Amino acid sequence: MSPWSKLLDGFQFPNRPPSPSRQLKRPKNSLGLEPLEERVVMSATLFSDTFDSTEFDAANWSAVQNATIDDVGRDEPSAPYAARINGAAGTGDVLESVALDLSNESNVTLTYRFQRGGGGNVVEAGNDLVLQYRNAAGDWVEMDRKLGSGSHMQEFGHMTVALPSEALHANFQFRFMMTGGSTAIDTDDWFVDDVEVRSLDASEGELFTASQTQTNNLFFPSVLTFDFEDLPEPGGDATLTIRANGDLSSFLENVVLRADGQYIDQLFLADGVDHDESTATIILPQSLLESLAADGTISFTVTPSALVNNNGPTSVTLELSYSQVPVVTDTDPPVVESVELSEDGQSFVVQMNDDDLDAIAAENVASYTILQANGDANGDGDPFNDGDETQVAIASVQYNAETDQIVVNALDQLYNDNFRLVIDGDGAGGVTDLAGNHLANGDHFADFDRTVDVDTDAPTIQDLKDSTAQLNLSRRLQFRLSCTLNMALRLSEHGSGHTKAVTFLLTKYIRHLDWAEARGQISEADHAALVSQTHQVIDGLAENPPPKPHHHCHRRWTWSHHRWGRHRRC
Numbered sequence: 001m002s003p004w005s006k007l008l009d010g011f012q013f014p015n016r017p018p019s020p021s022r023q024l025k026r027p028k029n030s031l032g033l034e035p036l037e038e039r040v041v042m043s044a045t046l047f048s049d050t051f052d053s054t055e056f057d058a059a060n061w062s063a064v065q066n067a068t069i070d071d072v073g074r075d076e077p078s079a080p081y082a083a084r085i086n087g088a089a090g091t092g093d094v095l096e097s098v099a100l101d102l103s104n105e106s107n108v109t110l111t112y113r114f115q116r117g118g119g120g121n122v123v124e125a126g127n128d129l130v131l132q133y134r135n136a137a138g139d140w141v142e143m144d145r146k147l148g149s150g151s152h153m154q155e156f157g158h159m160t161v162a163l164p165s166e167a168l169h170a171n172f173q174f175r176f177m178m179t180g181g182s183t184a185i186d187t188d189d190w191f192v193d194d195v196e197v198r199s200l201d202a203s204e205g206e207l208f209t210a211s212q213t214q215t216n217n218l219f220f221p222s223v224l225t226f227d228f229e230d231l232p233e234p235g236g237d238a239t240l241t242i243r244a245n246g247d248l249s250s251f252l253e254n255v256v257l258r259a260d261g262q263y264i265d266q267l268f269l270a271d272g273v274d275h276d277e278s279t280a281t282i283i284l285p286q287s288l289l290e291s292l293a294a295d296g297t298i299s300f301t302v303t304p305s306a307l308v309n310n311n312g313p314t315s316v317t318l319e320l321s322y323s324q325v326p327v328v329t330d331t332d333p334p335v336v337e338s339v340e341l342s343e344d345g346q347s348f349v350v351q352m353n354d355d356d357l358d359a360i361a362a363e364n365v366a367s368y369t370i371l372q373a374n375g376d377a378n379g380d381g382d383p384f385n386d387g388d389e390t391q392v393a394i395a396s397v398q399y400n401a402e403t404d405q406i407v408v409n410a411l412d413q414l415y416n417d418n419f420r421l422v423i424d425g426d427g428a429g430g431v432t433d434l435a436g437n438h439l440a441n442g443d444h445f446a447d448f449d450r451t452v453d454v455d456t457d458a459p460t461i462q463d464l465k466d467s468t469a470q471l472n473l474s475r476r477l478q479f480r481l482s483c484t485l486n487m488a489l490r491l492s493e494h495g496s497g498h499t500k501a502v503t504f505l506l507t508k509y510i511r512h513l514d515w516a517e518a519r520g521q522i523s524e525a526d527h528a529a530l531v532s533q534t535h536q537v538i539d540g541l542a543e544n545p546p547p548k549p550h551h552h553c554h555r556r557w558t559w560s561h562h563r564w565g566r567h568r569r570c
Helices: 286-292 461-469 475-492 496-518 524-543
Strands: 041-049 061-065 068-070 082-085 094-097 108-116 129-134 140-146 157-162 173-178 190-202 207-215 224-228 234-247 255-259 262-267 274-284 298-304 315-324 336-341 347-352 368-372 390-392 394-400 405-410 418-423 444-449 554-560 563-569
Touching: 082 173, 108 129, 108 140, 140 157, 173 190, 207 224, 224 315, 234 255, 234 286, 234 298, 262 274, 274 286, 298 315, 336 418, 336 444, 347 418, 368 394, 368 405, 461 475, 461 496, 461 524, 475 496, 496 524
Parallel strands: none
Antiparallel strands: 041 190, 061 094, 068 082, 082 190, 094 173, 108 157, 108 190, 129 140, 129 173, 207 315, 224 298, 234 274, 234 315, 255 262, 255 298, 336 347, 347 405, 368 390, 368 418, 394 405, 418 444, 554 563
């Protein structure tokens, strides 16, 4: 049988449908005990015994009179054993706990599971299971009583009572006992299992309370339905209070409570009154409440027994109360911890703090701007206040929630200038976390100096041209070398995107020199000097690629008006 079959069992009729798996706790107001506070609780266990062996644990029990531990109970919640408490003529079994110091506690509950009869003898009227506590004066005070006149139980009920303030002292004890029968063979059986004493502490969840009332239909064969909708997520146990006014004055005049069609409890078996308010309180554990309210709705039904008559005004009120899961409002903004430019000069790596971002906003290219300073025109040391800054195209943006990194990829590599990454942190479409908070301190700026000191002694392509022009070479060789250098020079003026083409042309220039030296058209010394100078130019291009010009015009040969001509193209 599933663990939910262990439920709070009232007095069970033989034809009552099987009880579902519900862990319920019901303090008995008729005994004058304080009801459980209507709030979510977090507990610390002060005492616990599940009777794992047939020997009583001396660390838990200071006195045992005739009680035993065996497997005669039915469907024990912590199988296979439960404590068995019965009575002989004029006496009863007693199971007494050790002393507990509750002097510093303010809210304590005692929970236990019980079964009337089980696999043992039928319990008769007068053979009650009684729970008592010892007050500070040393007197035993009744705290709960299960009547022997109820039906023979095949399942364990679940009972939780709140300890009264008089029980919260340094030498608190509790005990189970059974009132004795009238004959030597009158040994009716009660079974007890899963005994716990817990200290409770309130959580901070806001209290949710909902109440519904129906009138003039609490009689057989009516079925009263109470639908609680739009329920918030529970943060702990719930208190369900049932207040009924009707024909409930006898043992056979009672009601059955169900939730979503599943049996919960049988109410007012012993504590109902005739056409006056009868009250019962049930504690629904958080796990059960979450299961019932998974779709946001719980439907309770109240079904009167066959002897509940329509002989006067009636009403039923159900009040559900519990603490909600505290709603935590995230007001902390995300923070940019660092920004680094990759070694290839093409990607900015933005390291965020541990605050998950809205991925759509984080990967929105419009949330980022890359500026190129184009030098420091006014010479004041701030290259970004000259008014000639230009935007660099962004190819893509990626966000990784696991590493908390944003990578902003520029379309081209960034060389030989100052560059700034701007992250939109306060605009309508800027970077935000999942709660919608923009960046701390608004827009974020990160500057990078990619300028390279130019070695004035390093040769340039123009130096190669001048050196080549000074040699006494044939007109044909001079023309070939000059044309190659002119093409390389002009391509270099178009920026780093043509570095490979310029290198190719300079390598071609070296091959021309090799060809000329092999045919005696250039001296060995001049050949060696020019080749060495060319390699220095190539190495300089690799270390310091030429910057992309802000604006560049050039002439191109075009066909216009039936003749070739040079026209300026920008």
